Amino acid sequence: MENKVVDPTVQKALEKFRVLDEKISHFSSIIGLSDWDQKVMAPKKGRHTFAKAIGTLRTEVFKLSVSEEMGSLIDVLSVNESASSLDAVTMAKVREYKDYYQKAKTIPADLFQEYSILTAQANDAWEEARGTNDFDLFLPYLEKIINYKRKFAEIYGYEEHPYDAMLAEFEPGLTVKKLDPLFAKLRESTVSLLERIQQSGRPTPAEIFDQSYDVEKQKAFNRFILPLIGFDLEAGRLDETVHPFAQTVNTGDVRLTTRYLEHNVRSALFGTIHEAGHGIYEQNINPEFEGSVLQSGASFGIHESQSRFLENMVGRSKEFWNYFYPQIQNQFPEALENVTVEEFYRAVNTVQPSFIRVEADELTYNLHIMIRYEIEKALMAGEIEAKDLPAIWNEKMQDYLGVTPGTDTEGVLQDVHWSFGGIGYFPSYSLGNLYAAQILRKIKQDLPDFYYHIEQGRFDLIQDWLKENIHQYGKLYTPNELIQKVTGEELNAEYLVEYLEKKYSEVYGL
């Protein structure tokens, strides 16, 4: 794609915009590497000092993004006559910077600084509150954060619901009006399915995981499957951290982490596959987007769809284990010698309501998200108050999942998100599941032998499809544009509902 620009003012602006975009992207790449380093490699005594150094670079990126130069470039490149002569790639870049610029500019500088200090302190308070199971320690910070968020929503503006302004940060274009019916449909079917599973009287042999799985052998197995499922280890790394994550430096340098537990072989295994889903997405972005704002996933929800797709739709399929089970059985002969692949498959798809979101199974996970979504929505609308959250939380847990956490640490305090002001983030996780199921339906149309390919270990055919249809585009399309381009329709909850119904009917013989 080429810009067909003749106007010399626009031409000049384009070149300046390219330089500025590249500088911001280069600095962001370095910040990404530094973040990874501080979590994975840095010795503890240097971290406090380094935080100041990286803070200086972050500030520089912020200043460049909201600079007068950026403002005037966006102005020049957004007016109709110029925009009509720009190619789609340039237009997408302008769109991204414009969104950020307009938002950042509407918040008064002192308000933003107060808020930044608050969230830094809130994170410490949350850690202490969770550690000591004392919600009251976190409450004053949470109340203030919600007040700020409500202020920000008013400043940003929104169509119908103040929560829309929060969603926009993580999933551009998504609103309460769109999300409510999607989640309602998913909730209804999930609760019903969960009930039938619990009444089925056909438990999975989940106890096969209650054994010792040698950590060194787990590491070997994880490194063995990573390249087979499509993650290029010459363009990335796999390390260990308590909280697994994926971090991109550039498309040739994508770093995953996982966590090995001797008595929980599933944790590293599905953690690694999940992060690989994020990582493969980033490795497959068009290299021409390198050094630009487009070198990133389309949205949090689309990113999560790629990790969920690989972890659940592929990694928890029967065909996946038909292919890999001999290897894992061979690696852990003592634990698995009397376990059939069918039993193993059923065990990795065990449904069991629990307190902790990050440990939840594929089915009940979405119920955890809906509880948070409803709470955040009501907080933003002023319908509930932060001080009542422990009670509301436990009530909803009982209502949706049939369990009540014994402590706030296992309940309302379990997630870090609110402490950094990440209201509107949680829905991304379930959006990921919804997108993934819709993409699954489409890929099965395009590759009728989808499951056969998995069974044959031909993950390359699947990754080629994902690259061709999703990964390569990076941030070129908005999430809504992308899902329509790929599947021909807007996000539709029906596909996840069908997928879960079919899968668990089979696993539990419903």
Add this chain to the structure above:
Amino acid sequence: MENKVVDPTVQKALEKFRVLDEKISHFSSIIGLSDWDQKVMAPKKGRHTFAKAIGTLRTEVFKLSVSEEMGSLIDVLSVNESASSLDAVTMAKVREYKDYYQKAKTIPADLFQEYSILTAQANDAWEEARGTNDFDLFLPYLEKIINYKRKFAEIYGYEEHPYDAMLAEFEPGLTVKKLDPLFAKLRESTVSLLERIQQSGRPTPAEIFDQSYDVEKQKAFNRFILPLIGFDLEAGRLDETVHPFAQTVNTGDVRLTTRYLEHNVRSALFGTIHEAGHGIYEQNINPEFEGSVLQSGASFGIHESQSRFLENMVGRSKEFWNYFYPQIQNQFPEALENVTVEEFYRAVNTVQPSFIRVEADELTYNLHIMIRYEIEKALMAGEIEAKDLPAIWNEKMQDYLGVTPGTDTEGVLQDVHWSFGGIGYFPSYSLGNLYAAQILRKIKQDLPDFYYHIEQGRFDLIQDWLKENIHQYGKLYTPNELIQKVTGEELNAEYLVEYLEKKYSEVYGL
């Protein structure tokens, strides 16, 4: 120390200077971390792209260092009336930025850019030339580099010898006039000592190293001694690379690398101790200098003195092995069970002329440096030509060391330095040895039980002295100021001559 500033113009300039210094230092810290990462951690497919990102940050640091703002701040803070009211710390910071600013400003931008491109290409050419033992591949680049360097010397200016302008970059204040007699004295005594060693007929049992030393056990031993000799592993790391180095992120994050060879236990052992000498220096710099240009060693030569002191004066002393030998013997019983500590000590101090500088022993090492020094000096003075270097090199090797390399790869092509334009760098290595011996003499006066402390493993007492007298000051003093402050006199070759004479007389029973 406090600035007693009253003039509001100076007050304002001081605050701006502090902010600018901090920004440059923060960015430099991030560049340091990134350099380490690319050498130690980064997957290969991402490095080319990341080089562009880090290039952007380097350019930013350069622009800030030569910015108009920096120029006018230096002006304000350098005039007599302002300078007289500044504390020593601020004056040292101004001195550092002023030196750099004045130099950088004198080179026309286009000349500097041509030169930057040349050295990037020259490095590739050198690698190929060394790999294929073909000096002619590198020659045209080397000729151009020398031409540029001679141009730069004329632009920078110098007192007597154009090489002075090169030395200034690595060892401020040092000149050919000062260095010639130091090296002459050292050469004379070294050549004589080497002759006597070769005639002694009392070889060391160096063959004890021609055995297999398990790499995992080597790793364990290296990690065991590091904290004992003073390197804080909670404020640093030890990793592996082909070419060992030390890299500082900040005083709480200093990263060393080493290289383990199964059939060369000395390589990792003394390599680690050497890098630890650099690392401990950086860990001990006054934390108040953090985030400023002073958070670094005084010069290349002083830095090298700290690594050489720990590696040679401490790590190759008899008392060091009286303390550590039981542990290393215990670690490698098969290789060392019939070797006495006296034999081990003599073996680690084996003198053996050889072709490769980085593998040379403590005595002949300085002869390798002098060959390079004399060649560089003559090139800068136009007394010899680059095309004649292979012949000149081999002649000097025969003359000084009594050996002639079979190939240019083992001769004139062995070092990377000329390919990046690092003319003037080599003397730092021998300066390190000279400084170290002079410091040794002083520490033995202050701590008369110096060797007893080593024998007792009381490295803390030695490191406390080094911290108190050298490390804490970072870049506060120029190297010449520092050595005078510590030892009461200018650099004097006599101490190294005496030290080597005494040590090798004992080792070889002269």
